[in-house]
Amino acid sequence: MGMKQTLEVISAMEAAGVIGRYAISGAVAAFNYVEAAVTQDLDILISFNEALTQGSSGLLSLSPIYSYLKSKGYEEHRKEGIVIGGWPVQFLPVADALDTEALFQAQEIEVKFGVVEGTVKTRVLRPEHLVAIALKVGRPKDLIRVTQFVEEGVVDMAVLCDVLDRHNLSTTWRQYCARVGIEDPCS
Amino acid sequence: MSKSKPEAYPDVSDILARKKANRRDLARLSFGEKIALVEALRERLAPLKRAREAKRVAKLRQD
Numbered sequence: 001m002g003m004k005q006t007l008e009v010i011s012a013m014e015a016a017g018v019i020g021r022y023a024i025s026g027a028v029a030a031f032n033y034v035e036a037a038v039t040q041d042l043d044i045l046i047s048f049n050e051a052l053t054q055g056s057s058g059l060l061s062l063s064p065i066y067s068y069l070k071s072k073g074y075e076e077h078r079k080e081g082i083v084i085g086g087w088p089v090q091f092l093p094v095a096d097a098l099d100t101e102a103l104f105q106a107q108e109i110e111v112k113f114g115v116v117e118g119t120v121k122t123r124v125l126r127p128e129h130l131v132a133i134a135l136k137v138g139r140p141k142d143l144i145r146v147t148q149f150v151e152e153g154v155v156d157m158a159v160l161c162d163v164l165d166r167h168n169l170s171t172t173w174r175q176y177c178a179r180v181g182i183e184d185p186c187s
Numbered sequence: 188m189s190k191s192k193p194e195a196y197p198d199v200s201d202i203l204a205r206k207k208a209n210r211r212d213l214a215r216l217s218f219g220e221k222i223a224l225v226e227a228l229r230e231r232l233a234p235l236k237r238a239r240e241a242k243r244v245a246k247l248r249q250d
Contacts, residue, residue, distance in 0.1 A: 003222045028222070035214040036221035038228050086226075112219040124218075152214055 003028075003042075004113045005085030007120045009072070010044060018068045020047035023106035023123040025092065025133070030145055032109065032124045033154040041081045041088040045103050045125065048093060065091055098136065098167040102129035128160040135164070135172050147180060161186035 013019045023029075026043030030036075048060065066082065069075070074084050081088030094100045106123040113119065125133070131149050134142035149155050164173045164186060177184040216224065 002226055031221040031225070032218045035210050036216070036225050038225055038232065040229075109218060111222070112217060113223070114219070119219075 001086045002113075002117075003085060003087060004111075004117050004120055006042060006087045006089060007085075007111065007122050009069075009074070009084050010089070011120070011122065013065070013068060016068070017049065018065060019091065020049035021103060021123075022046045023103050023125050025102075025125050025130070027145070029124045029130055030148070033127045033130070034145075034148045034152050041079060041090055043090050043092055045092050045094060045099060045106075047100070047103055060093055062091055062093075096167075098129070098132055098163075098169075101163075101167075102126070102133060105129065126159075127155045128163050131155055131160055132163045132167060132169055135169055135176060136167075138172070143176065143180075146176065150182070157185045 010019075010022060014022055023045050024032075024042065025045040026041075027037060027039035028042050069082055069084070074082055076083040078088040081090040083089070092099075094103055102125045106125050106129075108121060108123055110119050110121050127149055131146050134145045134149075161170075164170050170186065173186060174184055213221075213224075
């Protein structure tokens with residue numbers, strides 16, 4: 001039991017059409033680029049697909065996801081997530097153009113879990129999108145993550161500035177730079 | 188009135204440098220290694236989390 005099982009279940013859901021394209025977001029995605037920090041859940045960004053859009057209203061429902069997982073024996077809910085492989089997983093449908101772009105530009109990676117466990121293919125958001133999303137959400141812990149990415153030099157500043165500009169986050173970024181006392185690399 | 192001596196603080200720059208190097212090493216681990224590390228940490232922190240939760244519930248009952 002562990003993240004390998006979690007990712008295998010989520011990949012199987014994508015293959016079965018229960019969810020559309022998916023990618024790891026949030027704190028776990030950040031592990032791919034910066035120092036890991038303890039986190040309690042796994043955020044999975046998902047695209048809309050027909051299975052999730054119910055009725056003529058077109059309202060989004062996550063119940064097909066929960067029904068599928070229940071049929072596979074995953075019923076425990078912890079915090080706002082459903083527990084798969086010991087990790088509470090939060091399925092987050094894309095909520096705006098930034099999420100959509102981040103999901104479709106997510107990079108494919110192969111995670112090595114060890115000699116015995118083997119590897120799993122998955123997707124994680126790119127660092128520039130993780131920074132932009134963290135900035136948009138704007139909680140103290142998100143801003144700490146932005147600082148980590150900037151300090152460790154894992155973002156392509158030209159790409160980040162373009163993302164921020166296209167998604168109307170330039171002002172928020174300038175305010176962040178002023179607050180932490182760094183020169184705005186986008187100006 | 189006697190002048191007090193300025194406080195002599197130890198030089199901790201080497202400690203800070205080691206911590207920085209350690210953080211850099213942790214950042215260089217593979218994604219899979221970082222996940223394993225966090226899973227191990229979660230296990231170690233679980234009793235503390237349970238105790239915190241029990242304390243929170245007890246406080247709620249008291250109020």
